Amino acid sequence: MKNAILILLGLYAGGAWAGHDEFTPSAAAAKDPAHAAWREECGSCHVAYPPQLLPAASWRQLMANLERHFGTDASLDPARRQVLLDHALRHAGRQRVDPAAPLSISKSPWFVHEHDELGAAVWRRPAVKSPANCQACHSRAEQGDFGERGIRVPR
Amino acid sequence: MRIPIVALALLCLAPPLAHADLLAGYAAQARAEDPAFKAFSAERGRQFFQARQGREAGVESCTSCHTPDPRAEGRHARTGKSILPLAPVANAERLSDPAKVEKWFKRNCNDVLARACNAREKGDFIAYLQSVR
Numbered sequence: 001m002k003n004a005i006l007i008l009l010g011l012y013a014g015g016a017w018a019g020h021d022e023f024t025p026s027a028a029a030a031k032d033p034a035h036a037a038w039r040e041e042c043g044s045c046h047v048a049y050p051p052q053l054l055p056a057a058s059w060r061q062l063m064a065n066l067e068r069h070f071g072t073d074a075s076l077d078p079a080r081r082q083v084l085l086d087h088a089l090r091h092a093g094r095q096r097v098d099p100a101a102p103l104s105i106s107k108s109p110w111f112v113h114e115h116d117e118l119g120a121a122v123w124r125r126p127a128v129k130s131p132a133n134c135q136a137c138h139s140r141a142e143q144g145d146f147g148e149r150g151i152r153v154p155r
Numbered sequence: 156m157r158i159p160i161v162a163l164a165l166l167c168l169a170p171p172l173a174h175a176d177l178l179a180g181y182a183a184q185a186r187a188e189d190p191a192f193k194a195f196s197a198e199r200g201r202q203f204f205q206a207r208q209g210r211e212a213g214v215e216s217c218t219s220c221h222t223p224d225p226r227a228e229g230r231h232a233r234t235g236k237s238i239l240p241l242a243p244v245a246n247a248e249r250l251s252d253p254a255k256v257e258k259w260f261k262r263n264c265n266d267v268l269a270r271a272c273n274a275r276e277k278g279d280f281i282a283y284l285q286s287v288r
Contacts, residue, residue, distance in 0.1 A: 132233070
């Protein structure tokens with residue numbers, strides 16, 4: 001029994017759960033012809049969050065209401081919006097979201113779990129400002145890399 | 156040989172032509188909206204850019220995200236993302252794509268003013284950005 005626990009601990013520490021604990025960007029999404037449009041349109045105001053960070057139902061709802069996008073008008077012409085919606089649906093994730101905030105990546109249970117060691121004050125630091133500001137701590141977020149090695153939490 | 160020279164000349168002319176077309180388009184719209192419209196004013200555009208609208212905390216003004224200096228890099232008031240300078244003198248890509256200009260006027264006028272900007276406001280603002288050295 002003790003051995004089994006040690007093995008489990010070893011697997012955990014060794015990153016056997018990496019698929020869960022460490023986000024790996026989807027190579028398929030990055031190779032998609034619509035990737036450039038995704039980066040340009042979504043990346044003007046915030047990091048172009050990889051499409052696999054929300055499930056299909058969330059992307060449908062989000063793209064249907066870009067005029068009121070987290071308190072900001074992010075409207076697009078219909079053709080461009082369709083390109084982005086199709087891209088999101090091709091690469092959407094399957095994770096659970098917060099039923100009260102199905103469009104918020106940062107309220108999804110996995111996100112909350114991944115960041116639970118951070119105090120509320122960290123989010124309020126001027127250099128961080130908001131959980132939407134991935135690149136404040138994830139230095140390679142713009143490249144879709146959220147790996148542990150790229151993390152530098154600003155003081 | 157003649158064709159490449161013509162192409163080269165066109166390429167050199169391209170950015171100022173795009174700006175002029177943009178303003179000509181807004182001028183036609185401004186005349187349609189207001190028969191008394193005479194010309195755009197860079198000074199009115201500057202005042203428009205600096206004005207505090209006070210509608211919503213954090214995005215009271217264009218300068219909330221773009222800083223009071225259009226040659227400077229801005230920062231998105233909500234997300235903290237850096238924003239490239241607005242003035243073409245500091246960022247040659249600005250005002251080069253009319254569809255992009257319209258996209259951002261629609262979004263940002265809605266966010267700061269809670270309404271669409273009219274053609275005179277748009278033209279004044281573009282005239283201001285072009286005047287910045």
